[in-house]
Amino acid sequence: MTTLLIKDNYVKELKNGYPLILKTALENEDAAIEEGTLVQLVDKQGQYIATGYYGVQNKGIGWVLTRKENEQIDMVFFVKKIREAVTQRENFFEADDTTAFRIFNGEGDGIGGLTIDFFNGFYMVSWYSEGIYKFREDVYAALAEVVNARGVYEKKRFNVNGQYVEQDDYVSGEKGEFPIIIQENGMNYAVDLNDGAMTGIFLDQRNVRKALRDSYCEGKTVLNTFSYTGAFSVAAALGGAMKTTSVDLAKRSLPKTIEQFSVNAIDYEAQDIKVMNVFDYFSYAARHQLTFDVVVLDPPSFARTKKMTFSTAKDYPKLLKDALAITAENGVIIASTNNASFNMKKFKTFIDKAFKDAKKRYKILEQHQLPEDFQVPHNYPEFNYLKVVFIQVL
Structure with a gap:
């Protein structure tokens, strides 16, 4: 086991249950440590703080496993x-x-x-x-x-x-x-556990899909952007939507979305599935004077195409403004992001900016974060990365 000396200003947080070992917290950060090494964290007086493992990922250089000095990691x-x-x-x-x-x-x-x-x-x-x-x-x-x-x-x-x-x-x-x-609140979804990073469904959006189906779709037109396999479109169709439109740049989104409709016995030919850049679709819809009663915005945190780079931290207000241009009067925008670099309060400032820029008023109808099976550390809401706001355009 390797001993890591923790700077004074990080000791209290780690003792209080902060789970991440940050590189900036270490006094002796030059030490070359092998991945998977168990590390003992101590303060400058040599007092035990916690035991963790060394493992570099985007957030830090390891995680705390226990605060009991004699607990074996086995x-x-x-x-x-x-x-x-x-x-x-x-x-x-x-x-x-x-x-x-x-x-x-x-x-x-x-x-x-x-x-x-x-x-x-x-x-x-x-x-x-x-x-x-x-x-x-x-x-x-x-x-x-x-x-x-x-x-x-x-x-x-x-x-x-x-x-x-x-x-x-x-x-x-x-x-x-x-x-x-698999079933989710009575809806069927096709999943593949052996097909790259994705499975076909993001489980953290379960409560959002249920809310969409139960309360927002009856007789409505629904646009699902960055639609991936069309999971939100399925929820909308099952909620009585008049028609759904799914838009995603990935070519495989077409067969995957057809599959999701089919396992729910929904006629996919009665729905629109577009393989194209979402921003190009916004322009196309505006040109053709299309409007939607409900618009779902769930972009990746970061995306790069030949024409542009998109980052939620920087470009979400513009995305919302583009969506507003094709949202019907009294329509609802479901704005979602899983970018962990900002919190719900900050996300709401993006929403506010977009509406102010578009000279429109709005009302927040409901909001969601991670569902109850996605436990987050007590006292540390920054690990609750999902932010979803249902916004009515007034």
């Missing part, structure tokens, strides 16, 4: 953490209309860099640093002790020798016949 430790997380989600396992949710949410459940999702009997483990991946055998043994999995898959999402690895692999149990169909 399979027993991982069993305890996973069992606690699964117990907290018993109501999800018992639900008869939802068969996909997160059972372990990284630092929120006590192990930063590791998430585990449940998909109708299958489990998908995502690893966000080479450091946590070094504990792979103990984690899989622990998972097998706590749950009875049909099959287990993994996704590696970290840098190795400066190269970003993003690969998925079968681990154990039954091999899935993909796509498998």
Whole structure:
């Protein structure tokens, strides 16, 4: 185990439960440490603060695992953490209309860099640093002790020798016949656990899709931008939308969206599915004087095309302003972002700026952050990265 000396101004936060080990918190940051090394954090007096592991990812250089000096980091430790997380989600396992949710949410459940999702009997483990991946055998043994999995898959999402690895692999149990169909609040979605970084559904938007279906779509026209596999479009159609339009630049969004409509017995030919740049679509819709009653905006945090670079931190007000131009009177915009670099308060300033620039008034109808299966660390809301605001255009 390597000892890391923590600067005075970081000690209190770490003792209070802050889960991340920041490079700026270290007195001896020059030390070359191997990924996956257990590290003991101490103050300048040599007093114990916590034990963690060294694993570089975009947020820091490692995560705290325990604040008990004598606790061993072994399979027993991982069993305890996973069992606690699964117990907290018993109501999800018992639900008869939802068969996909997160059972372990990284630092929120006590192990930063590791998430585990449940998909109708299958489990998908995502690893966000080479450091946590070094504990792979103990984690899989622990998972097998706590749950009875049909099959287990993994996704590696970290840098190795400066190269970003993003690969998925079968681990154990039954091999899935993909796509498998999961249920979410009674809606069907096709997912593939062995097809790159994405599965076909973002589980953190579950409550948002339900709200869209239940309260906003009856008899309405719905535009779903950055639509990916059309999950919001499915929710809208099932909520009684007159018509949905799904727009995404990725070519595979067309067959994937058709698949999602089909597994819900929705006639996809009665819906519009456009493979094009969202900003080009805004121009096209404005030229053709198209307007929509509901517009869903859920862009990636960062995207680059041949013509432009888009970043939510900088360009969200412009995105909203473009959407406003094609939103019907009294229409609703569902503005969403998963960019962790700013909070809900800041996000609302983007909304305010867009409406002021467009000389329009608005009312916030409801807002959402991460659903209850996406646990976040107590006292540290900055780890609650999802921000969704339902805005009515007045």
